[in-house]
Structure formats: C-alpha cells, structure tokens
Amino acid sequence: MLMKDKTVLVTGTASGIGRETALVCAREGAVRIACLDVSRDANEATAEELRGMGVEVLALQVDVGDVDQIRSAFGRVAESWGRLDASCHIGGYSWRGETLDVTVEQWDQVLNVNLRGTFFCCQEALRIMYPQGSGSIVNTSADAAHYPIYGFALQAAGKGGLVNMTRTLALEAAPRGVRVNAVSPGIVRTQKAGAVRPAEPMPRREKAPPPDAVTRLAEMTAIGRYMTMREVADTYVFLCSDRSKGVNGDLLFVNGGGYPGLDY
Numbered sequence: 001m002l003m004k005d006k007t008v009l010v011t012g013t014a015s016g017i018g019r020e021t022a023l024v025c026a027r028e029g030a031v032r033i034a035c036l037d038v039s040r041d042a043n044e045a046t047a048e049e050l051r052g053m054g055v056e057v058l059a060l061q062v063d064v065g066d067v068d069q070i071r072s073a074f075g076r077v078a079e080s081w082g083r084l085d086a087s088c089h090i091g092g093y094s095w096r097g098e099t100l101d102v103t104v105e106q107w108d109q110v111l112n113v114n115l116r117g118t119f120f121c122c123q124e125a126l127r128i129m130y131p132q133g134s135g136s137i138v139n140t141s142a143d144a145a146h147y148p149i150y151g152f153a154l155q156a157a158g159k160g161g162l163v164n165m166t167r168t169l170a171l172e173a174a175p176r177g178v179r180v181n182a183v184s185p186g187i188v189r190t191q192k193a194g195a196v197r198p199a200e201p202m203p204r205r206e207k208a209p210p211p212d213a214v215t216r217l218a219e220m221t222a223i224g225r226y227m228t229m230r231e232v233a234d235t236y237v238f239l240c241s242d243r244s245k246g247v248n249g250d251l252l253f254v255n256g257g258g259y260p261g262l263d264y
Contacts, residue, residue: 002241004029007081009074011064011121012091014042016190020233021088022046026053028237034077036062037091064091064117065109074124086136086240087125089118094142096151101201107154114158115165122169126178133177138239139166141184141251147259151203159184163251170249179248181239186227186255187217213264220264223256 008030012018014037022033023046033055037043040061047059058080060073077084092114095106118139129135144152145159163182170180210216218225232254238244239252 001029002237002243003086006030006085006240007032007077007083008086008088008240009034009036009077009084009125010088010090011036011062013037013046014039016090017185017188017229017232017236018088018090019046020229021090021236022050023053024230024233024237025086025240026050026055028241030055032056032058032081034058034060034073036060036064036073038063064089064121065113067117067120070117070120071124074121074128078128083132084125084128084135086138087121087129088138088236088240089121090140090236092118092140094144095155095200096203097154097201098151098203099153102154106199110154111158114155115161118162119165122165122180126169126173129173129178130176135178136240136244137169137173137178137180138236139180139182141166141182143184143186143253143255143259146184146253147262149259149262150205150209166251167249174248179239179244181244181247181249182251183232183235183239184251184253184255185232186253187221188227188229188232190229209263217262217264220259220262221256222258222260225256227254227256 003025008025010022013022013035035043035047044059047057050057062069062073093110095110125137141163142159144155166180166182173180235252235254
C-alpha cells in the first residue's frame with residue numbers, strides 16, 4: 001500500500017497514462033484523488049471508477065494551458081482537503097513536424113501546455129505542500145527530448161526544458177520537505193480523450209525511413225516491445241510514495257532500455 005491514506009492530484013486522467021496512474025494510486029491505498037482533465041465526460045468516467053474503489057474524488061474539468069483554471073483547481077483541492085501529498089502532472093501534447101513547418105500558433109499551443117502549464121501546476125502544488133512540510137511532485141518529460149528523433153524539435157524544446165525546470169525546483173523545494181522528479185515514458189499504446197491535438201504536417205524528409213518502420217516500431221526498441229501503461233504508472237506512483245524519499249531532482253526513463261535503431 002504505497003499510497004496508504006494519501007491525498008493525490010493527477011492531470012490527464014480522462015485516458016491513457018494519467019487514468020492508469022490514478023487507478024494505481026487507488027489500488028495502493030490513496031483515499032482522496034483529484035482528477036484533472038480537459039475532457040469532462042471521460043474524466044468523470046475515471047472518477048466514477050475510483051469512487052467505486054472507495055476513493056473520495058474531485059473530478060475537475062481543467063485545460064492545463066490555462067493558468068486561471070489551474071489555480072482554481074488546486075484551490076478547490078486545498079479548500080476541500082487541506083493538504084496534498086502528491087501531484088502528478090501527466091496531461092500534455094505529443095507533437096511531430098519539421099521545424100520549417102512549425103507555426104507560431106503551434107509553438108504556443110504545445111509549449112503552453114507541456115512547459116508553461118506544468119510550471120504553474122508545480123507552483124500551485126508547492127503553495128499547498130510548503131506549509132505542510134512534505135509532498136512529492138512528478139512531472140512528465142518525453143524521450144524525444146533526450147533521444148534525437150526526426151521531427152521532434154518542438155517536443156524536445158518543451159519536454160527538455162521541463163527536465164531542467166524539475167531539477168531546479170527540486171533544489172529549491174528540498175529544504176522545505178518537498179521532492180520534485182520527472183518521468184519520461186517510452187513508447188506506449190494509449191487511447192486519448194480530450195483536447196484535439198494540434199495539426200501535424202507530413203514530414204518532408206531528405207532520407208525517408210523504411211516503409212514498414214511504423215509497424216516495426218516496437219522491435220526498434222531495446223526491449224523489443226511497447227511499454228505498458230501500468231509499467232509507466234507504477235513509476236509515477238513509486239515517485240509519489242514514501243518509498244522514494246531519497247529520490248529528488250531525478251528523471252526516470254520507462255522505455256525498456258532506449259532505442260538503438262529508432263528511425264521512423
């Protein structure tokens with residue numbers, strides 16, 4: 001029971017890794033979970049499943065690109081429960097396109113959610129955690145920020161900046177009893193619900209990958225398969241729990257060993 005009696009907030013809970021993380025927190029004993037997502041109906045479905053597990057839930061429709069909505073949601077958590085033991089910031093965009101095709105609007109939309117939104121989620125979490133002298137924040141990076149992959153310059157900018165932000169916040173928060181870490185999920189099969197993704201233009205590559213590269217994506221990884229949502233969620237929950245008290249300012253890759261031949 002890694003999360004026994006804990007109060008947790010998770011973003012991106014309508015589907016995918018965010019939803020799975022909330023469910024694992026419940027299985028591990030969390031008693032209060034705030035579910036934040038832009039998709040109201042799918043998020044409420046997650047909340048109902050958690051309530052069926054005996055968890056007290058706040059299901060809040062939040063666009064993490066909107067700072068006012070972020071502040072309102074964390075304010076609800078503070079007002080309702082008076083504490084926050086762990087805050088997992090998972091909701092965001094994955095976007096791919098050649099640098100010459102990136103518009104100002106696409107830059108703003110992707111970076112606003114992936115980097116700016118995460119920063120202000122951290123800020124609001126710290127407002128609650130500092131007075132209680134404890135807490136764990138877990139942010140979400142992406143392997144495209146660490147392994148050069150064609151067409152992911154925009155993703156690398158936002159998710160790479162997030163890692164350095166996480167390390168700096170960890171240094172700042174440590175004397176106040178709060179830890180800040182990040183997870184970089186590998187290639188995972190997920191179903192998405194919520195905001196419509198920014199349009200991705202077709203890459204115009206000078207040297208095209210093999211025509212079957214996308215279908216062979218799993219075997220291009222070191223482990224030879226996709227990661228599961230549960231494997232990634234378990235890592236978030238570990239970092240949220242007291243079992244990881246000595247881990248701070250770190251980035252954990254959940255990708256089975258990397259990508260020795262990734263080109264797709």
